[in-house]
Amino acid sequence: MKNYQTALERYREAAENGDLAASRKLGKVLLEEGLRYMEAAALNGDGEALEILSAVLDSANKLLYKGQKQEGRSLLAETDFSQVQAGDVVLFGRHISKDEPMAWKVLDAKEGRVLLLSEDILEYRAFHDKWGLVTWESASIRKYLNGDFLARAFSDKERFIIATTKVEAHENPMCNTDPGRDTRDKVFLLSAVEAERYFPVNLDRRCFYCFADRKAGARPSWWWLRSPGFNEANAASVWEDGTFAYSYVRDVRGGIRPALWVEA
Structure with a gap:
């Protein structure tokens, strides 16, 4: 634990001095620790922790996928279907023969469901x-x-x-x-x-x-x-x-x- 705290302090000092790599590493470590803590709290019945964890994961999906381009196509967040329209392309699931996201065309959106x-x-x-x-x-x-x-x-x-x-x-x-x-x-x-x-x-x-x-x-x-x-x-x-x-x-x-x- 002492080594972990020492590593965090060094990453924090380097980040404060403008080291972008250290800043990204620190952010990743803190995010992983925070997600583990929130997940444990959610599994123990903490409703607020569950809401926060869901919001974080939804935001992460949007950051990862929204606005990406793949062969000229706009890709939306893979689990965010609330704003999609017919003609959009979304990423959802993964190919069973190759570890890559599957692309799906939105054919219809009505009554809270998307085809x-x-x-x-x-x-x-x-x-x-x-x-x-x-x-x-x-x-x-x-x-x-x-x-x-x-x-x-x-x-x-x-x-x-x-x-x-x-x-x-x-x-x-x-x-x-x-x-x-x-x-x-x-x-x-x-x-x-x-x-x-x-x-x-x-x-x-x-x-x-x-x-x-x-x-x-x-x-x-x-x-x-x-x-x-x-x-x-x-x-x-x-x-x-x-x-x-x-x-x-x-x-x-x-x-x-x-x-x-x-x-x-």
């Missing part, structure tokens, strides 16, 4: 792991997104604000295939109806794999929708040029572009 769609294709998977007739309700991709993906891509705090939502079994406007029944999910794929509603222009539906090198000429990829195709052995998809199509449910080349509602 997010991954800006890029996060991975490639089949819609279902077996041949045969299937709808979103029984598809293996639904089980994966609400199981392993949800558990690995988001922290406890992030999962807490992801809303369980009624996912409607929209009919595909291009065919009369039975879409199955409505479900209740935290993570889902867009339906053909929703994809057309939020992206009325074909080119706006074009999407790339998240780690593709676009500067090197990477091509767009096609991605799954939850709507059925011309029968239950197919599922709707968005093709490379942004047009709607159908694909066999076991096609492992399909891009996964999850959607979810978060509490603002």
Whole structure:
């Protein structure tokens, strides 16, 4: 403890003498100590400490993310959804295959909730792991997104604000295939109806794999929708040029572009 106090005094003296590195180090140490103290107090039931800790973390998120630029896009605080609007891009969760934040496009904001769609294709998977007739309700991709993906891509705090939502079994406007029944999910794929509603222009539906090198000429990829195709052995998809199509449910080349509602 004596060595710790001596180190603090030296950092403080150096900071007072204009040493910027020492000033940053001192600030970091004091912040970490303060957060540990507030966390312990909050865990012991101190309501005021919990409020202060929440405010500090919210401010830290804003300082880290608000106003950053990534390939020309404005990025907002990853857990601050109170002021977002349709068209914004936010960072939320982390890629399960690479330790980087995931970027999400805000599609809608209403009634205290915000609808997010991954800006890029996060991975490639089949819609279902077996041949045969299937709808979103029984598809293996639904089980994966609400199981392993949800558990690995988001922290406890992030999962807490992801809303369980009624996912409607929209009919595909291009065919009369039975879409199955409505479900209740935290993570889902867009339906053909929703994809057309939020992206009325074909080119706006074009999407790339998240780690593709676009500067090197990477091509767009096609991605799954939850709507059925011309029968239950197919599922709707968005093709490379942004047009709607159908694909066999076991096609492992399909891009996964999850959607979810978060509490603002």
